[in-house]
Amino acid sequence: MAINRRQFIKRSAGAVSVSLIMPRFWMGGVAQGQEIAADPNRKIFVVIQLGGGNDGLNTVVPYTDSRYQTLRPTIGFKDTELKDETGASTILGNTSFGFNPAMGELKSLYDAGKVGVVLGVSYANPNLSHFFATDIWSTANTTGAGNGWLGRYADQKLLGKSGLSAVSIGSSLPKALYADKIVVPNITPAGGADPFVNYAFQTDARNIGDKNNQLNTFKANNTRSFPTGSFGAALAEAGFGAEEGAAQLRTAVQGYTPGATYPTNNQPSATAVSFASALKMVAEIITTIPDANLLYVQLGGFDHHSQEIGTAADNFRDKTKGQHATLLKALSLGVKTFYDDLTAHGIADNVVMMTWSEFGPSPIESENM
């Protein structure tokens, strides 16, 4: 929300003037279509945004806290209920917290010392507008104004690196990646066998035989010379770069071989499959593109309000079912599969992941029912 001090606000929506910086796409210095060798010094950061306001108290459950039990007589978990679907406890060691039963995979990573939980992260007087609260966290600014916190990092550290050094997977670029000097590409998963297929200069699917003619014509027309500094020059350069960069990305990821089995066929849910496939796209990118080190994935739907637990069949009482359980299972299974894949590729220890959400619903269950 650009209101309080608009004069400090720069542009958003990834709309960076080409005159400022032309993203230099990764240009074949590394053999295309091959996985790259592990580099012990490489540092990769993967951010998962849980959109809609994840219920933190039912994610990391303070099961010994009497106030939790009092405020959540229906949707709250008792200690005896903190068991995953195999019956294994999801209580975190000898702490007074346990994971939601849907998060058995994350519990196993916790036990292996691979997952940490940071409690009570917030700011004074949290804003409960989804939009505004998202802006606040995305910008790390309580006015919600300005570029994203990751975008500001990108402006400082990714200038001059490949145009694929930061990539977002999702329907649109998240505000956290809004920057001034860098355009972070957003890739919308296509679904189907090749999730990258839409990230391309598309041509008539009915006339595949004409595709090369189309591409050749496009390239010839967008590599013509225009007066230096003219809009035409900027448009041609950005246009050609867009097509080439996308093509290079798609060539690169063909070198990827999965090191784990990602969920398919709507099992355990369509949400789990689509989220895991987004993480798989991240794996494809970081295993084949050397300086793709800042990745962003979104898992939405946490604004489920009265649908938090249960289904119609159980009169909305079964805490192991329902929207929240489905989403947390998607998160847990997706992250574990991704982790296993990275382990197989020998780069799991190079990767730090974090999740965040704009806020958690009220502790009082009637208020979020």
Next chain:
Amino acid sequence: MASLSYDEGAHLLRRAGFGGAPEEIDDLSARGREGAVDFLINFNQIDNSAMETLLATSFDFSNFADNTKFNQNEIRRWWFTRMTATKRQFEEKLTLFWHNHFATSLSKVQDTFMYTQNVLLRNNGLGKFDDLLLKVSQDAAMLIWLDNITNVLGKPNENFGRELQELFTMGIKDVVTDEQNYTEQDVKEVARAFTGWNYRRQSPFVFQLNASQHDNGSKSIYTGTPWAQTGNLSGEDVITMISARPATARYLTWKLFNFFVYPVTTSSADKATIDKFAKVYLNNNHSIKELVRAIFTSDEFFSERAFFSLVKQPVELTVGAIRMLGGTYNQGTNARGSNTLSQLSRNMGQDLFAPPDVAGWDPNLAWVNTASMLERFNFANTYLTNRNTTNPGIFVTNDQLKSITKASSKKTVKKFLSRLGPLSVGDALGTLRTYLETGDNGQPVTYVNDDPTVDKKIRGLVHQIMCLPEFQLN
């Protein structure tokens, strides 16, 4: 009366509207420069009943509380339907200008008020600027957007008072004289004048002044300047005073030039131009219509510098691609509507009813990056390869495409370039012609404008033209 060539008529229609078919451009040209501008800006005299009928059958906004029929997507679909179907092109383009000028967003303001504001902008966009500014300022959308509803006696909120001066009227610095137009103290004093401005919390959600929250004390504004005023100034007083300042006339002229004519520089020649047209505003009782008329009939507007000097906004690109080619946006109905145009424009960076901030969308190169360019190219592909002419969506029929073709490849390319601009593209003309004469295996083929060729190569040709840097310009 000055004559109006075909190219000039096309330029006028692309800028004052979104572009059109040759018949529309011929009609404008026949009216001459002044006649064509009069026709466009006196849009209330143009019969628009076909669009009204279309809207009536495609939307149901009778109950704002029914969010299955009235919501963010529906108001976007509604505006795109207007822009593609209207006979009053300037009415919609001007509404887009004011939406960008008084940039307000769904990120904070609910759909009902965004819609109401849009109607307000459309109905008041050509009158006296003072009246438009007052209406926008007292409308719920703006009262919410810039927090004036929390601007109360003893606890002023300066957001509206600041943007009123910085973005809606004068700018921090005079665009002609470079003088500072107001101070931080003026922001504080102006904010006091608007304390207690609020809106009724039940239908009708009209403006109301909460008298107990209004600061009736004396305010001093613009102290030490020719516009200094002291007294118990009301919000209305401030709006009237600011609307009369030459700085406002110049700033509005500057915004109109940047939006409709060409990017204005800080050269003394450009400042003189802005000052010249600002006087039209000052000498005509702040009439937006007279200012716009003067700009559109000017030699500056028809100068070589102005032609194709702006990067098309995504909305201009998408709506123009439909209108110039004679394509179709089948918006569908509430039960089964097409959000294609709003989604694709959003992907390119322009989400209607949701500008990025109160300053609106940045123009020209701000639209140009690798991500947005890919979206532009793929919009063209989506449009040109959709053969489903019954479902809601965007498409152009083979019959329509065939009607534009010629017997020779060269004339066909030229005809489409004329249709989509007219564009002057240098060497690309030959490249496009070669495309028409190349088969699947790269072998030369003889061009004939038969049905299979239209469905394949003409669709490909138009896609390619829409990927030219020249087509991105307006």
